[in-house]
Structures are given as C-alpha cells and as structure tokens.
Amino acid sequence: MAVLVTGGAGYIGSHTSIELLESGKDIVIIDNFYNSCPKVLDRIEKLAGKGFAFEECDIRDRAALDKVFEKYDIDSVIHFAGLKAVGESCQKPLLYYENNISGTVTLCEAMAAHGCKKIVFSSSATVYGEHNVSPLKETMIAGGTTNPYGTTKFFIEQILQDLAKSDPEWSVCILRYFNPIGAHISGMIGESPNGIPNNLMPYITQVAEGKREFLSVYGNDYDTIDGTGVRDYIHVVDLAKGHLKALDKILDENGVFVYNLGTGRGYSVLEVVAAFEKASGVKVPYKIVDRRPGDLATCYSDPTKAKEELNWVAEKGIDEMCADSYRWQHQNPNGYED
Secondary structure, eight states: OEEEEETTTSHHHHHHHHHHHHTTOEEEEEEOOSSSOTHHHHHHHHHHTSOOEEEEOOTTOHHHHHHHHHHSOEEEEEEOOSOOOHHHHHHOHHHHIIIIIIHHHHHHHHHHHTTOOEEEEEEEGGGGTTTSOSSBOTTSOOOOOSSHHHHHHHHHHHHHHHHHHHOTTOEEEEEEEOEEEOOOTTSSSOOOOSSSOSSHHHHHHHHHTTSSSOEEEEOSOSSSSSSSOEEOEEEHHHHHHHHHHHHHHHHHOOEEEEEEESOSOOEEHHHHHHHHHHHHOOOOOEEEEOOOTTOOSEEOBOOHHHHHHHOOOOOOOHHHHHHHHHHHHHHOTTGGGO
C-alpha cells in the first residue's frame, strides 16, 4: 500500500516525502509543477536513499487522478497541492477558489471512487481569522478569514468534515500550519518560490545572497514588541514529521481530527531578521513599507493537543531554522535552477 502525496515536489511536500520514505513508506507523488521544480524529485530520492513513483498530474483533472488510483495501490492521501500566497489571493480570488476548493473536491471524488477514504489535509492557521486571540487553540471557532487564501482553507476544512459526517468510513486529519521555514540539513532541498517571494524567510535569504537589495517589512505600527508582525515559525522538518504522526492517526482510527502544528512561540519580523543575521553572519538591510491587506498583528499556536494526542512536538528552534534556511540558499543561490 502506498501514500499519495499531492504537491509532493513543493516545499513542505518534498520534506514530508523524505520523512515518509525514511520511515519505510511507499509513496506516489503527484505535482503539476505550478510552483515547484522537477529537479527536486531526484534530490528526494538521493536524500532518502529510496525510489518512489511520480506522475505529473493536476488535482483538478479527474481523468488523470483516476489513472493514478488505477495504477497504484493507494490507501491514504496527504494533500498539499494548492495555491498559497496571501497577497496573490487578494488579487486573484477566483483563481484560488477554483484551484484549491474545486481541486480538493475532485480529489475526494476520485478517492471515494477508488475506495481510498483516509486523508491528511494541509490547512493553515489563517482559518482562525481575526476574531480569535493568540495562542490559538483548535477549540476556537474558525472563520472570519481575512484573505481568500485563508477562506479556501476554511471551506476545504468544512467540506472534509461534512464528507466524514456523511460516510463514517472516512478518516480526516486537518493540520493547521503556522509559518514553516528552514530546510533539510543537507542544504539540498528547501523553499524555492517562483518569482518574488511571498513569505518572509525566502525573501530574507535572497537579500542575504545579494539577489535582492533589501527586505520589505510590511508595517511597523502593529501592537507588538517592536511594531512588526509576530508569527509562530516552525522548522519544515518538524512540520514534516507531524504529517507522519497524523498519518498514523488516520490509519488507526476513523473520524475527524484537527491539530495545530506550531511551536507555541511567536517571533516578530525584526526578531527573525536578527536571528538570521546571527546564524548567517550576514547583514540583512530592510525598509519599512505599508501594511499588506489581510495581515494580522499576532498569530501563534497552542500546540498542546498535538503533543497529547499525536505525541508530536516541534524540536528545532529559531537559530536552527535560520541556519538551515541560509545553508539552502547559499548552496543554491538560484534555487533548483542552479
């Protein structure tokens, strides 16, 4: 039996694929390379020391999905595939609703048709919206999202929960990510966004490498320690390991399970910049610019539930996150195009 990893060539998907392979799992990766690179596949295999199946496929293509399920013996799915840039989602909401929501519905239809009813979903802390106060807990009412990207995650969570209610054979684990940064310790895989980065760390690393002149800090008038936005940053390898714990959960039990994957500690943008400069020895110039629409002042997790029910905790601190991020970018100045 194999695990289907949608978006497995992406940043989080590639790190999770390595952890799955190293744990002895057989996997099938599908990806359409919209925001990823085929070269990562060879690096996954090299780092894991084990081969895997790959099919180029878009989750919105039902016929292509059917072929994948017919070709491989798949018993579970870890679903990463989706568009993820907050700013872009505000500019192109229909693109996000069509890709993320319609794609997930199509995926679930294909899963059901082939008797595969176990899914780990890559959700986001953005589903908590603006009405909940950090530390954010799974018992809080989700919704009130501040951008279309977050709304797609919220809607998909509802769809998966409704699906599980309609059919008790389904087992769904929803993982609400906070802010993944870092890279594999080898420096061979990491975050490699196409075009201008939408997330903080790849922007910092590109400035450090001289690819960009300065870091734009979006707002310094928030009610935080230094006026810049505070987020719960988590090492991508810790996040990947959380998916293995979630997979074990849904293979053992049916139902719907929701977990925060974060550290429980928030860092401001300027604190991350300082930590990166310390870890890399490189100065990161920055400029304060206007706030971005849809951004919140503070967002960090209460990860207690994942510790108690999944026996998972984030182990890597901000210094290691920054050091690994810098190593990846320094060894691969142009990402996977090097």
